[in-house]
Amino acid sequence: MHDPRSSAHAVVIGGSLAGTLTAAALAPHSGRITVIDRDVLPDTPLPRRGLPQARHAHVLWSGGARAMEALLPGIHDLWREHGAHRIPIPQGMLSFAPSGWFRRWHDEHPRHYAIGAGRDLMDWAVRQQLTRLHPHVTLRPACTPVRLLGDRRGVRGVEVRDHDGGTEALEADLIVDATGRAAVGGALLRALGVPEVAETRVDAGVVYASRRYRAPAGAERDWPIVSLQADPSNGRPGGIGTIVPVESGEWFVSLSGTRGHHPTGDAAAFEDFARTLRHPVAADLLRRAEPVGDVTLSRSTPNVRRHYDKARLPAGFLAVGDAATACNPVYGHGMSSAARSALAVGRVAAETGLRHRDFAKRARKAVAREASAAWTLATGQDIFFTGVEAPAPPGAADRAASWYVNALMNAAIGNHDVVQRFTDVMMLEEPAGHLVTPGMVVAALRGPRVPKLGGPVLTPREQAVLDGADPVATHTGPGTGG
Structure with a gap:
């Protein structure tokens, strides 16, 4: 519960995961939080225009899932109630790395796991839990920022425009930019006379193509994530394939390639591209599944880091999530990084309070520290792909x-x-x-203690699905992967 003695007001611009999770982190330290979003936020797990990434596969790793549970107790149960999968790792993953196939080690109590679900469900559940646990958080849909109130020394609010064209000045102690890769906070700051913030960009030219499939009979539940990684060391463009089991007995399939090896939006060519990956298992599985809907393309994949933590910015301004550090989504760290960054913001708020002159400055540094791991993992791979655009070649x-x-x-x-x-x-x-x-x-x-595997380790049930046989008549127990 929030501290009733606190009258601090925070306005979060952007109602996606980074914004709502940051609102959850600030809630115990604020008297009022307003989350604005240009979209009409659906009351059920439905698509919305401002969340285009929801049309691509997402995996929430356990580091991020645990952070979300700490911020919003009960969120795991809500996801599971609506069909999300909790997948043990590494047992529940067919992962082909540049060096070979990972074994699916079986641990009785695995400490690592992933949540498989569509982003529409993920985001909806977070909004539901946020407003249920923190009634002083208000969601204002169909609302856009017009300008920041204040000057180069400090921000004291934001002027917003509602769907009917009317404007309103929202006085606030803190403004949080959670507008994703659009990072509208940068333009709002420049309008106050704040110099443009330096940024670092590493772009491997990745293009995503995604499609949902109805899982074949026997694969609707307890199905592994399939991850076919590219090899940046071979001097050729890389291809990546991911299959994630989600709600409603479906798979989310995302195929991607670096510059020079791109998938297209042609549905007839989708599975052909899967056949170009380093192993055919994804393409073979898609032959057994039924496509649902069209292919969706995305080119919003460069790694971009805006160095807010090193800039001279007004007090009361904070950027989180992709608005601060956006990583190539192929590595699946966006949601987890946003959740851990929100926890870090909450820790700073607990130490200083939102009205402390240096709160935003300290929070910007905390967000940057949390984002460093995802940034290093992503750029450390991408910088070696053919045709990458980076500040300098690998040193x-x-x-x-x-x-x-x-x-x-x-x-x-x-x-x-x-x-x-x-x-x-x-x-x-x-x-x-x-x-x-x-x-x-x-x-x-x-090096490895045991010989490398010649291919993926499949359970009898998984092999039956792959072969097009009857999985019900097959032993369904888990394999050891050893």
């Missing part, structure tokens, strides 16, 4: 870091201890330093 430090990560990944495909630590970092449970220990260095140098 000696980049190559050394890449060599070490690849050596660890090679060890992880055949070493349970290494894969656990590696997954800790990939799922944003632990910082990157978790991988730089004497034991991990030795493991990286030694």
Whole structure:
């Protein structure tokens, strides 16, 4: 519950995950929070215009899922009630890395997992839980920011325009830009005379093509995530494929390629592109599934980091989520990074209160620290793809870091201890330093403890689905992946 003694007011611009989760983090420290969004926010898990990324596959890793549960207790149960899948990792994942196939190690109590669900369901559930737990949070749909109130020294509110064209000045102690890659806060700041904030951009030219499929009989529940990764070290454009089980007995399928190897919006060519990936298992599975809807393309994939944490900005302004640091979505860290950043904002609010002169400055630095892991993981791969656009070519430090990560990944495909630590970092449970220990260095140098797999390890039921056989007549117990 929020502190009734606090009368601080925060306005969050953007009602997607980064905005609503930040509102949840600020709620215990605010007397009032207003979340504005240009869209009409649906009361059920339905698509909306301002969330185009919902038409692509999303995976919420356990690091982000745990952060969301801490912010909004009960959110896991709400997702599950509406058909979301809780998928154990690595047992519930067919993952083909540049170094080979990961084993599906079976742990009785796996500490890593992923939530498989559509973004429409994810976002709706977060909005529901936010307003249920924090009645002093108000959602104002069909509302857009016009200008910031204040000057270069401090922001004291925002003028907004409603759907009928009327405007209103919302006085506030804090303005949060959660407008995603559009980052409208930058333009609002420039209108106050604030210099443009420096940014770093690493663009591998990735294009996404996504489509929903009705899962074949026997694959509607307890189905693994399929992840076919590209190999940036081979000097050729990369292709990536992801199949995520979601609600309603469906799969979300996203195929992507770096510059020079792009999928198209042609439905007839969708499965042909899947056949160009480093292994045919995704294409073979799609032959057994039924397409639902059209193919959707996206080119909103560059890694862009706006250095708000290093800029001289007015007090009372904060940017979160993709508005501050947007990473290539192929690595699946956007939602988890936003959730962990929201937790960090909440910690600063608990220390200083929203009305502290330096609150926004401290919060900007905390957000940047939390986003660093996702940024490093994404750009550390993308910078090596053919045709990448980056501030500079990979240097000696980049190559050394890449060599070490690849050596660890090679060890992880055949070493349970290494894969656990590696997954800790990939799922944003632990910082990157978790991988730089004497034991991990030795493991990286030694490589995998067991021979590499020649292909994906499938349970009998999964193999039956792949073969087009009757999965019901097949043993359905989990494989060990060993």
